[in-house]
Amino acid sequence: MIRSTKYHESHSRFSGGLRYIQLPTTTTMNGKSSSLGMIMRSLLLIIILQSNARGQKGFELIGSLGQTFTSPISYQNAIGHISTTPTGFLSGLYHPNQYCGIELSFSGFSPQSYLDDPADIRVRVYTKSTITVRRLLAGPNFYVPLKRVYLYMGGLLGFSNAVTTQTFYTSSLVSFTWAIQTGVAYYVSKLIGLRLNGSLILTPNVSNNSAYFNVDKDGSGFPSFAIGDPSSANITQWNFSLGIIFRFGKDNTH
Numbered sequence: 101m102i103r104s105t106k107y108h109e110s111h112s113r114f115s116g117g118l119r120y121i122q123l124p125t126t127t128t129m130n131g132k133s134s135s136l137g138m139i140m141r142s143l144l145l146i147i148i149l150q151s152n153a154r155g156q157k158g159f160e161l162i163g164s165l166g167q168t169f170t171s172p173i174s175y176q177n178a179i180g181h182i183s184t185t186p187t188g189f190l191s192g193l194y195h196p197n198q199y200c201g202i203e204l205s206f207s208g209f210s211p212q213s214y215l216d217d218p219a220d221i222r223v224r225v226y227t228k229s230t231i232t233v234r235r236l237l238a239g240p241n242f243y244v245p246l247k248r249v250y251l252y253m254g255g256l257l258g259f260s261n262a263v264t265t266q267t268f269y270t271s272s273l274v275s276f277t278w279a280i281q282t283g284v285a286y287y288v289s290k291l292i293g294l295r296l297n298g299s300l301i302l303t304p305n306v307s308n309n310s311a312y313f314n315v316d317k318d319g320s321g322f323p324s325f326a327i328g329d330p331s332s333a334n335i336t337q338w339n340f341s342l343g344i345i346f347r348f349g350k351d352n353t354h
Contacts, residue, residue, distance in 0.1 A: 166341025229314035
């Protein structure tokens with residue numbers, strides 16, 4: 101069998117322009133490429149993808165404003181309520197490549213809260229207050245890049261700190277919190293973008309005998325005369341926000 105060597109021209113787009121690479125492949129007389137040529141082309145494709153991914157490294161600073169909605173909280177003998185409230189976010193996002201990012205997010209909001217027992221109106225009077233909730237979460241996001249539009253989904257872990265200053269002694273409660281989020285980022289230019297984000301936030305095992313419901317750190321103020329012993333429940337919240345993205349570092353997406 102007679103073999104001949106020919107060269108296939110392949111190219112990839114790098115930040116420096118168009119680079120041409122010649123790959124030798126061994127071809128039989130019937131035109132079938134050898135396995136060696138296929139392996140070399142596969143390796144070249146991997147190198148191109150990795151080079152492009154490395155070229156997307158960068159950092160983003162995101163300021164957002166949205167609304168946080170809280171589901172009714174089912175305690176043993178009462179229902180907890182936290183009002184819908186405007187929420188501010190400041191997030192830092194590091195992109196090792198265009199397909200993933202590591203986000204650190206700080207948020208804060210000041211809703212009204214109270215416990216409700218339809219059989220005793222005094223429960224709401226005792227437990228109603230304005231609280232301040234500050235939240236710090238971190239975790240990965242995964243992206244589907246579509247030119248200027250990036251779809252993403254991610255998961256975050258961290259903690260929430262609820263404080264009420266309406267008690268005699270300032271009372272606070274720090275609780276573990278996790279969240280999942282999804283949204284879309286639209287890049288107006290290489291420096292500026294917009295982000296629409298929706299998230300589901302869960303803070304588990306929050307006691308109704310706590311700062312969330314105007315209860316002092318020594319437990320005073322809790323209406324046990326009406327609803328009995330304290331109980332715990334999960335706080336489930338949704339947030340929808342719109343933010344401005346400021347981009348820093350190397351990026352060749354657009």
